[in-house]
Amino acid sequence: QSSDEVLAHLHEHMPSTSVEAPKTTLPSDSNSMPALDVGGNAYIGSLAIPSLDLDLPIAATCTDELLRISPCRFEGSYVTNDIVICGEGYARHFGSIGSLGIRDEVRLQTVDGVLYRYVVSNVETDRMEDITAIMDDWDLTLFTFNADGSCCVVRCVRVT
Secondary structure, eight states: OHHHHHHHHHHHHSOSSOEEOOSOOOOTTOOOOOOEEETTEEEEEEEEEGGGTEEEEEESSOOHHHHTTSOEEEEOOTTTTOEEEEOOOOTTTTTTGGGOOTTOEEEEEETTSEEEEEEEEEEEEEOOSOGGGGOOSOSEEEEEEOTTSOEEEEEEEEEO
16 A cells, blocks of 8 residues: 555656667766655656556665565666665565566666566575675566565566
8 A cells, every 4th residue: 555655645746758768888887867755755767567456656775664665666776777666565666577478578666757668587595695686687676475485576577
């Protein structure tokens, strides 16, 4: 419910029309991502996964408290094509990302109206001894921890 309330607020304040993001990679110092404040927390946009019927707000930073509300940017940036987003395994959050198929669409809509489109390229489930091991050269990475302690990692590439 908290996630839905944040998402409604974001959609109310985001531009009603979106612009496709150009397929360019900017230098790593171009890491700035606009954010909207909702209830004292910053959000960079929303993440839609049509095949799972999910549309979720994305918090700008990652804390245990924010993860209870929505997925969070763990590291990287959509600007530099290396964003990593962490989510809880809740049924209406990242609980079903392990069922995504290759070429399933994922869309990131920024708070300033830019649309980034991705397709799933790889889905992995593994025991992660070192969480930094998921920081790899992918345009978008989604991950969550399963009840058995394993980590589900979804790798995506940008499309235009």
